Amino acid sequence: MTAQVHAHTPNGLTIWLTGLSGAGKSTLAALLTDRLREQGQAVEWLDGDELRRSLGRGLGFSREDRFENIRRAVYIAGLLNRHGVITVVSVISPYADMRSYARQELPGFVEVYVDCPLPVCEVRDVKGLYAKARTGEIPCFTGISDPYEAPADPELKLHTAERTPEQCMEKLISWLTEHRLYQL
Numbered sequence: 001m002t003a004q005v006h007a008h009t010p011n012g013l014t015i016w017l018t019g020l021s022g023a024g025k026s027t028l029a030a031l032l033t034d035r036l037r038e039q040g041q042a043v044e045w046l047d048g049d050e051l052r053r054s055l056g057r058g059l060g061f062s063r064e065d066r067f068e069n070i071r072r073a074v075y076i077a078g079l080l081n082r083h084g085v086i087t088v089v090s091v092i093s094p095y096a097d098m099r100s101y102a103r104q105e106l107p108g109f110v111e112v113y114v115d116c117p118l119p120v121c122e123v124r125d126v127k128g129l130y131a132k133a134r135t136g137e138i139p140c141f142t143g144i145s146d147p148y149e150a151p152a153d154p155e156l157k158l159h160t161a162e163r164t165p166e167q168c169m170e171k172l173i174s175w176l177t178e179h180r181l182y183q184l
């Protein structure tokens with residue numbers, strides 16, 4: 001007999017992945033959403049690049065525009081949460097005050113610091129952006145010519161330079177389960 005598994009999340013939850021470009025936010029978000037979906041959980045993934053393409057037209061990379069981008073992500077996450085949908089948000093979100101805003105607005109907010117040293121992100125250079133940032137072709141690039149304020153007290157820190165993506169994802173799932181934020 002095959003056991004029927006019902007994922008159960010009493011209230012919506014937002015898993016907020018913050019970190020430098022190339023730290024591994026999207027990779028982990030993809031693994032996590034796949035895993036939760038397999039378990040029958042309603043889940044949505046809001047990715048920074050996609051958000052900018054869809055809802056962020058006209059927004060640049062000034063502090064104000066970055067904040068506005070986050071405000072929009074928080075608004076959507078809030079709507080989804082209200083319907084019990086786990087929302088995974090993968091956005092650099094470099095300023096502490098924008099993450100505080102998200103925490104304040106979203107009752108089930110879990111801040112996950114996807115922590116990877118800048119030199120490692122730069123070697124990975126997944127999208128070739130660091131090279132362009134170094135030459136100045138891309139201005140205001142987080143970690144190079146724009147600040148990244150590392151979270152002081154995140155719910156969870158994942159060291160992606162020292163672990164595989166699967167190990168990081170398992171750690172995240174374990175943390176959620178241990179804290180009874182997610183249960184099968």
Ligand code: ADP
Nearest residue numbers: 021022023024025026027126160163164165168
């Ligand atoms: P971001 O979304 O933060 O800009 P990406 O997920 O696009 O970063 O890229 C991260 C890169 O680092 C990918 O090529 C991924 O395979 C690699 N990587 C190596 N180890 C890890 C890990 N533990 N977690 C996530 N990504 C990792």
